[in-house]
Amino acid sequence: MRYWLMKSEPDDVSIDDLAARPGGTVPWYGVRNYQARNLMRDAMTVGDPVFFYHSSCAEPGIAGIARVASAAYPDATQFDATSPYYDAKATPETPRWLNVDVQFVRKTRLIGLAELRAQAELANMRVLARGNRLSITEVEPAEWRYITRELMGLRED
Template sequence: MRYWLMKSEPGEFSIDDLEAAPRRTTPWTGVRNYQARNFMRDLMQVGDRAFFYHSSCPEPGIVGIVEVAAPAYPDPTQFDAGSPYYDPKATPENPRWFNVEVKLVRKTRLVALKELKQHPELASMQVLRPGNRLSITPVDPREWKFITQRLLGLSGEVASPCP
């Protein structure tokens, strides 16, 4: 299994919106970047875990842990002419964009971007790289462990379902 970090603007879809969603699950639609798409389509598996990250807001940072609940399938918003995510070049026979579904595992305290930057153990996290705009990034297992256990105080059992 792999670990990830997934960004969302809380003004668009926040951790509270996820908590309020049916089955605390949501399709991760609207990703329009090929690298992020490839992560979802090619690498993400049911059971993978991810940090839910609030971006473009007063206090950017990690606010929860989610789990991949459904494997990638064609993002329906690409076919919807009324959607801001409509892509006229995509067809059901030849879909361009894919989405997984994620389920809330638990909300966490805010681990602010500011705080993440203070730990040398996390210096190589992709999300900390200047100018990083990828909405989905892989997280190294050591970084995952550091954040969940050291910073959040979760037991290994809670932080990841398998060893």
């Protein structure tokens, strides 16, 4: 089992939007970066825990917990000419972009970016690395434990 952090713009899909979805599940559509795509395809397993991170918004930070709910499969938006994520070079026979489904687990208090940066225990967290632009990053088990227990006050994982 591996742990992940996935960024979403709350104007698009917030943690509350995720919770309100049928089954609490949403396809993680719109990833157009090969590294992030490959993580979904090669490294994620159904059941992996995910920090749901709000980005490009007034209060960026971790807003809740989700889990990986499917294997990677072709992202439908790449075939949709009306979608901002349309890719003319992708066809159903040779899809370029994949997504997993992500399922709501719980909403937490917002752990803001500044708060994350202030933790010595999180100094090496991938998402905090200088210049990081990946929308999906791995979280080390010790970092996951620290955030869930010390910052969120959760008893269990």
